[in-house]
Amino acid sequence: MKFHAIAALAIIAAPLAACGGKGDDTLGDNVETVAENKADALEAVGNEAGAEAVEEKAEDTSEAIDDADINTQSMTEGEKAAVANGTATVQ
Numbered sequence: 001m002k003f004h005a006i007a008a009l010a011i012i013a014a015p016l017a018a019c020g021g022k023g024d025d026t027l028g029d030n031v032e033t034v035a036e037n038k039a040d041a042l043e044a045v046g047n048e049a050g051a052e053a054v055e056e057k058a059e060d061t062s063e064a065i066d067d068a069d070i071n072t073q074s075m076t077e078g079e080k081a082a083v084a085n086g087t088a089t090v091q
Contacts, residue, residue: 031058031061036058057086
């Protein structure tokens with residue numbers, strides 16, 4: 001599971017570095033991408049309910065990011081990664 005998180009963070013870093021505007025759409029998309037990877041891992045071990053919960057939380061987080069109109073250019077890569085992997089919340 002840790003490998004998936006590390007791989008996902010590596011995938012996230014490149015597009016976030018190049019995003020234009022406020023970048024909240026990109027961050028929201030990355031939240032959902034990371035969640036899909038986590039959900040796939042949960043489904044692989046037969047945890048369908050856990051996978052669904054992860055995906056629903058990611059959708060909610062992505063919507064919150066969009067609604068808050070977060071200026072991702074003012075965020076560090078670590079902050080963006082923490083939001084994307086679910087260890088930080090949107091304020």
